[in-house]
Amino acid sequence: MKERKRAASGSHKTNVIPVHWDATFFFERAVRSLDRYHYDKALKYFRRAVEYEPDNPVNHCNMAGILSEMGNYEESNRVLKRVVDELDPEMTECHFYMANNFANMEQYESAEDALIRYLELDAEGQFLEEAEEMMELLHYELERPMKLASVKAREGYFEHDQARAMLEEGKFVEAVRLLESIVEKNGEFLAARNNLALAYYYMGIFDKAMAAIQEVLAIEPGNLHALCNLAIFYQHESNEEALRPLVVQLCKMVPFHQEHVFKMATTMGILGEHGEAYRHFARLMREGALRADACLYHYTAVAAWNMGRMDEAERHWIQAGKLDPKSNVPDYYLELVERVRGGGEMATASYHYHLPFEEQFKLWEKSSEALPDHLKRDPLVRSSFFWALRHGDRSTKLQVIQALGMIADNEVKDALKSFIQEAQEDDYLKRIAIFVLRSMGVHESLNAILEGQETIIEHSRMPSRLPVWEEKWQDVLEAALSRMNKQYDLVQQHDLLTLWIEFLSRVYPDVPKLGKVEAWAAALEYLTAKMHRRTISYHEVSQRYGTSIATVSKCAKRIDEICGIKEKMKMVFPALSETSNES
Incomplete structure (x- = not known):
């Protein structure tokens, strides 16, 4: 009997498969446990996976994820910190995980630091939307904006927003510096190239403005912003031969996005194509997205006025006044309507939502000797000053240098420092500019070209050929x-x-x-x-x-x-x- 059993046993083919224990085996077991919400088992299996492959950062991240799910945020962060410090610094998503853990522990300052590191280091932006939601939470909890400098996944986008804000504030020199650095790093960033062209234009550097626009159109011939800017540049040059076919081309275009419609409308207004401008502004009004914006009513009113539709313009300016009761712009133009109805001359109205320069400076003269703050901040006023400093006659430049001395911010200092290094400028004007710089508190050595010679102006009010200064x-x-x-x-x-x-x-x-x-x-x-x-x-x-x-x-x-x-x-x-x- 024993022999028969032994024989039967020897002839039977076994179905047992040998188990090969490795990191993959424990990983799969952990995933199955997770599917059943057995977190304790999942953690145990992930720990075993780490034991088998201690240098694999993914195993550590999985373990950190389970620890976080179980509410053990501190231990989770210790694991994540080891990953980025010792195993794989390229796993930048660990900083986002740590930010989540800190936020769950209500350590919002630490969460902000970790989130900033994630945004500044992560190039792929895997958790970008979630990070933006966390930014809103931290903004609320910390009662201040985040101290964020840049977003790696949006290389240049954050800086581009800063540059746009600088342009709106009239800080053209600072905007140019920032935009040039963005374009240097990312030549395909066409919005930055377009705004760089505008910044050059506002500063009166027309050759660079035109070159920047041509570079955009070389990359994307149909770029709407570039075509609109090019038309304005042609108008400035009085290049009617190039301008007319471009205007015809623009009139045939039907922009889809609201931003493009607005760009087309304002461009057509500047070019004097008021009917086209009105058509686009009216479209924006119908679509309603900007209906609460007093500026849009002003723009539509100006287009109507310049077309001779006085009653329609009046109606829009009345609405602008209701939406922006503190502004004196609607009141000024409503008074203009009354003057024209009373027999006064009908002049062309400006699309810019502020008083004409003549009126602003009348108010300035009446109010005080100092340049009012709203004029100092007005980008169009500042742009006009920078233009005049480059392209005005001698008398105008003299007045502008004095006006810039009243503004006296870093932008002005940069502009005047650049002016005194221009070989073709009048020496007397440059000496006035040096005096203004000293009056503004600029005491460092200044580089200037005086009498055709490169000169270093040391810390004194003015250069002097005296051997001593008592x-x-x-x-x-x-x-x-x-x-x-x-x-x-x-x-x-x-x-x-x-x-x-x-x-x-x-x-x-x-x-x-x-x-x-x-x-x-x-x-x-x-x-x-x-x-x-x-x-x-x-x-x-x-x-x-x-x-x-x-x-x-x-x-x-x-x-x-x-x-x-x-x-x-x-x-x-x-x-x-x-x-x-x-x-």
């Missing part, structure tokens, strides 16, 4: 400029400085002892006022400077003897004659 000489300047600050413009202050340097240069080394600083300062102000045809007396300046009439008169006569002020006033003196007519 402290007492500076005291005289400070005494005069501090009292003139509110009563004289920057050009007049600069001319006082020039007069003082000229006097010292001519008498050097036999410079007077300057015992009474205030008397010499008063004499300089008196002579500067005379040069600019301002009414002034020795009695007035002596009182303000706390010195005697006789002493001021003596100092003034000494300066006049050396510098020949009276003789210069009788002849055409470029540094004085032009500005004297403006004082």
Whole structure:
């Protein structure tokens, strides 16, 4: 019997399959456990998978995921941190997982740090939408925007939004810097190229603006924004031959997206194609997306007005006034309607949603001597200043330099620093610009081209060929400029400085002892006022400077003897004659 059993056993073919235990085996077991919501078992199996393949970061991430599902957020983050610190720094999604864990622990500052690292490091953007939702949560919990610098998955997009904001604020130099860096990194980013072209255009750098647009059209010939910008550039150049066929082409286009419709409408308005502009603005009104925007009613009103539809324009401006009661723009144009109905001349209205420049500067003159904040921030005003600084006549540039001195922000400083390095610009204007920079608190060395030579202007108010510059000489300047600050413009202050340097240069080394600083300062102000045809007396300046009439008169006569002020006033003196007519 035993033998038969043994024989039967030997002849029987077994169905048992040997089990090969490895990481894959435990991974599959873990997944099955997860499907049945058996998290404890799943965690056990993932731990075993890690034991078999300790250098495989995916196994660690799986284990961290289970720990997070079980509410063990701290342990999950320890595992995830080991992955990015030791195993695979390229697994940037671990930072997103850690941000989730920190948020679940209500550690919002740490969640923000981890989320920022994810957004700045992850190129694929696998969890980009979820990250944006978390950003909203953190914004709410921290009661402030996130401290985010860039989004790797949207290379250049975040920076592009910053650049667009700069353009809207009139910070053209800063926008150009940022847009140039974006285009350098991502040449296919056409929106950045288009805005770079506009930034160049606003600054008056037309050759670069045209080149940037041509680069966009070389990549995408039908790019609507580029075609619209090109048409505006052709209009600026008065290139009617190139402009007309382009306008015909644009009129045949039917944009689909709201942004494209708006771009087409504003472009047609600028080109004087008011019927086409009205058609597109009316379409935006019908579609209703911007119906609560006072600007849209203004644009539609302007198109109607320029077509001669006065009643329709009036209706839209009334609605704009209701939507934006604090603005004086609708009221200005409604008054214009009444004037025209009363027999006044019907002038072309501007699409820009602000008062015409003439009206703005009338308000400025009435309000105070300082440039109002809303004009300082207005991108069109700033653009006009930058244009005039490059393309205006000498008198206009002189006025613009003074106006820029009232704005006195970093954008202005950059523009003036660039201006003084232009070889073709007038030296006198560049010296005024240097003086304005010093008046704005720019004390570092400045690079300039003066008299055709590259010059480094050291920390002083103005360059001087004197071998030394005595402290007492500076005291005289400070005494005069501090009292003139509110009563004289920057050009007049600069001319006082020039007069003082000229006097010292001519008498050097036999410079007077300057015992009474205030008397010499008063004499300089008196002579500067005379040069600019301002009414002034020795009695007035002596009182303000706390010195005697006789002493001021003596100092003034000494300066006049050396510098020949009276003789210069009788002849055409470029540094004085032009500005004297403006004082």
